[in-house]
Amino acid sequence: MEKVVIIGGGFAGLNLVKHLDPKKYEVCLVDRNNFHAFPPLFYQIASSGLVSANICFPFRREIKKMGNVSYHMGHVKNIDTAAKTVTTSYETLNYDKLVLAAGSTNNYFGMSNLAEDTFGIKTVAEAAHTRDEILDRFERGAICPDPERRRQLLSFLVVGGGPSGVEIAGALGEMKKYILSKEYPELKPEDVTITLVEGTGSLLGAMSEKSRRKALEGLKDLMVNVRLNTLMKDYTDKYVTFADGHKEYYETLIWTAGVKGEPMPGLPAETVGRGGRVLVDEFNRVKGLEDSVMAIGDIALMETEKYPHGHPQMAQPAIQQAVNLARNLNRGEYATPFEYKDKGSMATIGKNKAVADIAGMSFGGFFAWLIWMIIHLLSILGMRNKLSVLVNWFWNYLFYSTSLRLLLRPVKYPLRRHWAE
Numbered sequence: 073m074e075k076v077v078i079i080g081g082g083f084a085g086l087n088l089v090k091h092l093d094p095k096k097y098e099v100c101l102v103d104r105n106n107f108h109a110f111p112p113l114f115y116q117i118a119s120s121g122l123v124s125a126n127i128c129f130p131f132r133r134e135i136k137k138m139g140n141v142s143y144h145m146g147h148v149k150n151i152d153t154a155a156k157t158v159t160t161s162y163e164t165l166n167y168d169k170l171v172l173a174a175g176s177t178n179n180y181f182g183m184s185n186l187a188e189d190t191f192g193i194k195t196v197a198e199a200a201h202t203r204d205e206i207l208d209r210f211e212r213g214a215i216c217p218d219p220e221r222r223r224q225l226l227s228f229l230v231v232g233g234g235p236s237g238v239e240i241a242g243a244l245g246e247m248k249k250y251i252l253s254k255e256y257p258e259l260k261p262e263d264v265t266i267t268l269v270e271g272t273g274s275l276l277g278a279m280s281e282k283s284r285r286k287a288l289e290g291l292k293d294l295m296v297n298v299r300l301n302t303l304m305k306d307y308t309d310k311y312v313t314f315a316d317g318h319k320e321y322y323e324t325l326i327w328t329a330g331v332k333g334e335p336m337p338g339l340p341a342e343t344v345g346r347g348g349r350v351l352v353d354e355f356n357r358v359k360g361l362e363d364s365v366m367a368i369g370d371i372a373l374m375e376t377e378k379y380p381h382g383h384p385q386m387a388q389p390a391i392q393q394a395v396n397l398a399r400n401l402n403r404g405e406y407a408t409p410f411e412y413k414d415k416g417s418m419a420t421i422g423k424n425k426a427v428a429d430i431a432g433m434s435f436g437g438f439f440a441w442l443i444w445m446i447i448h449l450l451s452i453l454g455m456r457n458k459l460s461v462l463v464n465w466f467w468n469y470l471f472y473s474t475s476l477r478l479l480l481r482p483v484k485y486p487l488r489r490h491w492a493e
């Protein structure tokens with residue numbers, strides 16, 4: 073049997089695992105986390121709508137009935153394409169075929185300090201950390217006697233007006249509009265500032281005009297200040313410098329403005345293209361390494377006439393590339409080139425507020441929100457996860473649940489620095 077090493081068990085990697093012929097391939101799945109996660113709901117972790125366990129699923133449970141698949145925890149440190157080995161934090165693995173499915177990571181466009189000073193929702197761990205920071209600011213704001221310092225503590229800036237930015241800004245807006253008066257009676261809505269800045273002239277740039285407009289209206293209704301055509305240049309000592317030179321204080325900056333391919337050390341430089349993504353041909357074979365290395369999902373850059381800058385970094389291209397690659401590998405020849413079937417896109421702004429572009433039509437409001445919920449529920453792995461997400465959503469819908477807003481931190485945790493202030 074040929075040995076296939078797959079780096080990354082996200083939408084792309086896990087779907088490849090499921091579709092590879094167990095009689096033909098021995099599969100080793102490498103991932104730094106021991107679970108598959110569901111990024112479209114990370115913003116709900118950050119906004120205390122769900123807990124991490126609701127949207128994550130352990131690899132070992134998923135693969136336990138697959139005799140040909142093993143899971144190895146590890147962060148990839150080096151790939152040696154000549155020796156056909158992958159070295160992780162813990163071991164070196166041999167492969168006959170290597171599939172890169174490690175997704176993407178935050179891109180700070182050269183502002184290296186942002187990795188330290190800002191918060192994100194790119195991984196489940198980042199989202200959980202962001203949630204803790206948000207709760208920390210609300211608690212500290214609630215007991216702060218100085219009105220000016222209180223307003224500083226409760227100033228949130230979301231950078232990036234794509235689906236992730238719109239969703240987290242909307243969730244913060246819901247906290248301000250609906251939750252504040254119930255749980256933080258010491259605070260008034262005017263104590264909390266939520267600003268979303270976007271460098272281009274509209275939110276949700278990849279969606280229809282109608283959806284973009286509805287998203288803007290929805291955020292305004294949730295008391296979010298949206299500033300379009302606004303670029304930030306720097307963030308130092310909590311002051312954001314914008315492209316026009318003016319500065320504003322923001323205690324918490326949530327970065328959703330860009331991603332780049334997850335770096336794969338050791339891969340020849342000429343295989344890496346625009347946005348740090350790995351250049352592949354129409355069969356997802358890495359250029360120059362066609363016989364043994366493939367890349368699928370967010371990390372892969374397949375430049376076609378219709379998608380000259382690669383396919384959108386979304387779940388569907390990742391899943392479809394995995395299924396197509398498995399088909400070719402199982403057949404033993406690369407006969408079917410990848411063709412992306414666009415099933416549409418959607419984003420949610422808040423309760424009863426979503427936008428969806430499906431089959432050339434745009435939907436908004438409650439109907440789009442219902443479609444959004446059904447599609448996401450069906451896509452989460454595990455029946456118990458589906459049920460717990462459904463129960464949480466139902467509970468939140470009725471009561472804006474409070475039980476998940478727990479701030480858990482051991483005394484020796486670095487956040488102690490806040491207590492020392």
Ligand SMILES: Cc1cc2nc3c(=O)[nH]c(=O)nc-3n(C[C@H](O)[C@H](O)[C@H](O)COP(=O)(O)OP(=O)(O)OC[C@H]3O[C@@H](n4cnc5c(N)ncnc54)[C@H](O)[C@@H]3O)c2cc1C
Nearest residue numbers: 080082083084104111112147148174175369370385386387
């Ligand atoms: C907040 C957020 C919201 C999103 N919302 C939507 C949405 O609503 N709809 C949609 O279609 N798409 C959405 N996306 C995009 C979608 O999640 C990605 O396009 C999709 O996950 C890509 O799948 P993938 O398998 O290529 O990568 P991922 O799903 O990111 O999986 C990569 C895997 O590789 C592992 N990994 C990464 N680096 C290493 C390493 N060096 N060593 C070992 N393991 C590694 C990771 O742990 C992870 O398990 C969203 C993304 C985010 C971050």
